[in-house]
Amino acid sequence: MNCETAQQTMILAHYGELPDETHLPLEQHLTGCEDCRREWNALIALNESLAALPVAEPSPNLLAASRMRLDEALDAIPPRSAGQRLLGHAFRWLGLLQGAPALATLLLGVGFLGGNILNRYQVAHSPRLPTTVLLNGGSGPIASVSGIVQTPNSEVVQVNYNRLVPESIQGSLDDPQIRQLLMAGTQLASSNEVHANSVALLAQECIAGHDCQGNSQQDGIRSTLMSSLRGDKNSAVRLKALTGLQPYVADDENVRDAVLDAVLRDRSPDVRAQAISMLTPVHADTSVREVLRSVSTRDVNPAVRNASFQVLQGASDIQ
16 A cells, blocks of 8 residues: 555545455554654544534525525536547447447456456565564554653653554563563654654663563564664664663674674764774774774764774773
């Protein structure tokens, strides 16, 4: 389902007139399309605002005047154009087909075969949908994470999230469902603030020494923070992700590679400087030394060059 089709079907879904077979494609599209999710949330907000207003009944005079204007508009309609006449001929041609069953059957078979081939081609070349987040006991995939509130001086976090209707869940940061929603918040957040809070809380878990691996290497907290470090557009969010990865630089080569990549390619000098300082415990590593030497001599930013040089100077065991 593309964005144009999704925006047309959202109106039907809101008023409960969407066919059952179209609900799942719409939910999957909203899961992966931020623009359509905003459109859906705006539609819900608009209808809630309109529902709070009193409904005014039209006056009899308005109805009578409207009917008169409609009659005048119908009388003013010009004669049919060439296109309209062509359309009329097409309908008459369809009528003739009713009297020629063999020709009609042939055309129907050709159309069915062509449609089947086109459908198979579209299915084979359609983009893969992103993996949806499902919670135990939920009624469908998570569309977005709309709010995160942490109880002061505790590990209790309330996460507000949306399917096609807003929902929320509250629990400890150690709760697998809370962690799953926080990881979803790095990808499906409805605002930049929610997105930043998701990354910050995940980083906080790692800094506190809690398990940051998750159920697998692919969907764990550590992997989520590395994705934010590599791909997030907000430098403040990348800094938070970098802070959360700091305890694992010495032991996890994947984390170390992500930090080295930030040193070489990140657009923010602050992110690069912090990444360089995190490499101090592993400055004896060959790949780390090569990156630091390259940056300390060739980088265009003097502060970054100086930070790399200082880490190299402190490495007394480097040959």
